Amino acid sequence: MSVSIRDVAQKAGVSLGTVSNVFNRPDAVAPSTLKKVQKAVADLGFVPNASARTLRAGKTRVLGLVVPDISNPFFTDLSKGVNDAVLAAGYVVILCNTDESSEKEDKYLDVLVAQNVQGVLITPARDSYSNLKAIADRGIGLTLVDRSAIGLEACSVGVDDAQGGALALQHLYELGHRDIMLLTGATNIPQVAEREKGIKAAIADMPASKRPHLTTVRVDAMSTYGAQEVLEKYLKDKKLDFTAIICGNDLVALGAIRTLRAKGYDVPADVSVIGYDDIDFAQSATVPLTSIAQPKYQLGFAAAELAIAECENPGKHTHQRIEFQPQLIVRGSTGPVSKKSKGA
Amino acid sequence: MSVSIRDVAQKAGVSLGTVSNVFNRPDAVAPSTLKKVQKAVADLGFVPNASARTLRAGKTRVLGLVVPDISNPFFTDLSKGVNDAVLAAGYVVILCNTDESSEKEDKYLDVLVAQNVQGVLITPARDSYSNLKAIADRGIGLTLVDRSAIGLEACSVGVDDAQGGALALQHLYELGHRDIMLLTGATNIPQVAEREKGIKAAIADMPASKRPHLTTVRVDAMSTYGAQEVLEKYLKDKKLDFTAIICGNDLVALGAIRTLRAKGYDVPADVSVIGYDDIDFAQSATVPLTSIAQPKYQLGFAAAELAIAECENPGKHTHQRIEFQPQLIVRGSTGPVSKKSKGA
DNA sequence: CGAATAAATTGAATCGTTTCAATTAAGTTC
C-alpha cells in the first residue's frame, strides 16, 4: 500500500534511524548516505506520515487561521501572506471563515482544538476574547491579527490605525478641504474607533482658527450598498454641506462615489472621496480611488512568522506586537476644493 | 501531561478497548458501562488524540482544496461552499493557493499527501493531469472542480461553459448586435475553449444571412490591466468595428469598459459589454455589468459533498459529474444597438 | 601501530489510539 520509512531504509540499505535523521537532522548524516537515502526516497515517492510523526514528536505543524470574511480582499491578501510564510516553514494552515458570526467562530475553534493545531491566528469577530482564553489555556499559541492582544497572553500584528486616520485627514486638509464627512462603521469595531481617534487628534493639533469641521455618519454594513443607502438618505433634502468624505473602507468609498454621481455631483470636482485598505480594485475603479494602503500581505506573513516562532520555541518565547505603518495612495478621487463647492 | 485513553480506562475501571468502543461503537457497550466511562471522560477532560487515531484507523477527516487564485472572487465564493459542506460533515479543509504555478501546485500536493488528507478538491493550474494521477494512485479521492475529469478516475463538478457562451451571444444578438468582439484568454484554458465553442455553435445555428460577425482578440492575463492594454492597442488607429464585446471574465469586462470610456465611447450606448462569472463587484461597478453567473458557492458545496461521499465509502463509490447551468444576468452594460453605432 | 576521540549508524522502545480474536458473563431453551 503506502510506502513507509521501513521500505526506504530497506531500499537504501540503511537503518530506520538513519532515514529519520535524513529528514530531521540531515547534517548528522554522512553525505554519501544522505544521497543514497534521498534517491530511495525519490524512487519510492516516500512522504513521511504526518500522523505518525505527530504522535511521536508531539508537533502537528498545523496552524489555524480564523478570519471574519474571506470575501474581503483585505483578508484574501492577508491569507496569502500567512500561507507563504507557513509553507516555507513546512507548516500547513486550516482556514476558517466565520462570516462575522460568533457561533461559527466558536465552532471552528473547537474544530481546531480537535485537530491538535499548534497555533491559532485570529481576527476575532466579537470584541470579547473569552473564547480565546480557553484556547490559550490548552497550550495552543495565539496570535491576534489586526487586533491588539489586550489582556491576553499572545503576540499580535496590526497597523497604526490612528496614523491612517491622520493621513487621510491631512491629505484632504492640504487640498483645502474644511468641511469633511466621516462615513464609517460602528465604534465597537476597534479599527473604526482608532482611526477616528487619529483624525480627531490631527484636528486638535491644528490652530483653532483653521480646524476643519467634521460630520460623522455611520453605516451598519461597511459595504457598497450600505454606504449608498445611508448617503442617499443623508442627501435627500439637504444640500451638500461637505467637500470631502473620509470612508471607513474602499467598498464604502465606491458606494459613496456611485451615490454622488447619481445625484449629479462630480468626483473629485465637487466632492473628494478617500477610501481605506487600498483593495486591488481601488485602482481599477472607474474613478480610481485615493486610499490608505495597509500592508495586508506582510501583515499575514508577519503574523505567521510570530506564530511559527512560538511553535518552534514554546518554552522560551516572549510575546510581541508588530505594528505596520499605513500609507497614503493618491489617485483620482481626491482633488483641491473647487471655487464652486467652496462657496457652497 | 495530557490525559490518554489509558487514564480514562483506569479511572473508570474498564479496559482500553471498552473506552475506545465508547467513542466508536457506543451501542456495543452496556449502558451502565457507557455512563461510567463518559463520566471519567468528562472528569478528566479527555479529548482523543487525532494523530494516534488517524495513524491507526487511517481516517483523517481532512480534505485539501487546491485553487489557482484565491484573490479571484470566483474561488473565494467557491471555497465558502466547500467549507460549509465540509464543516457540516465534521471534516476540515486545508486551502492551498497555487498562484497558477505548477511548482507550487506540486509542492502543495506533497504537503497534502504528508498530511494524509482523505480527499483532494482541485482546479488544476496546468492542463496536464500527470501529478494528479500520483495522488489518485495513493488512494486519495480526487474531485475535479470546474474541470472535467477526462482520463482520470475522479468525480468532477463544473458549469456548462458552452451554454454560457451561447447565452452571452444570444443576448447580444437579440439586442441587434451583429459585429461582436470576443475578448478572452488563451485557448489552452478549458473554460475559454468551451465557451468559444458554445458561441460558434450558436452562430452556426442561425440562418446564414443573419449570422453575426465575430472578431476574436486574446489577452494573456485575464485581468483588468491585461484587457486595457490589449484593447487600447486594438483601438489605436482603427475605428470601432464592433458594437459589443463578450469578455472572458468580469475583470476583463471592467478593463474594457474603462478603456472605452477613456476613448470617449459610452457603454452601453456605443458599445455593449458583457462579462463572465458575475463576481460580487459586477453589480457595484459604476456601469453595472451584465454577466453570465455561475453558481460558485453551489459548485464548491457540491464538490465537497462528492468528496466526502467518496471518503465515507471508499470501496463502493461510483464517480460522477455534476454540471450546473450558467445564468444570464442583465444589468446596465448591455443595450440595443444605437442608430449611430449601427451605421459605423 | 595502538589508543583515544569523534562521527555515523543502528534498532528497540515509545507515542495514543483502534482492531479483533479470545474470553467471560448473561440469557434462552428444552
Add this chain to the structure above:
DNA sequence: GAACTTAATTGAAACGATTCAATTTATTCG
C-alpha cells in the same frame, strides 16, 4: 441444569514515525 446463543469486555498487536543509548566505523595523534 446442561447446552447453546448472544452480549460485553478484554488486552495484545498493530499503525509509522522519532528518539536516544549503544554500537560500529573513521580519524587523529603521539
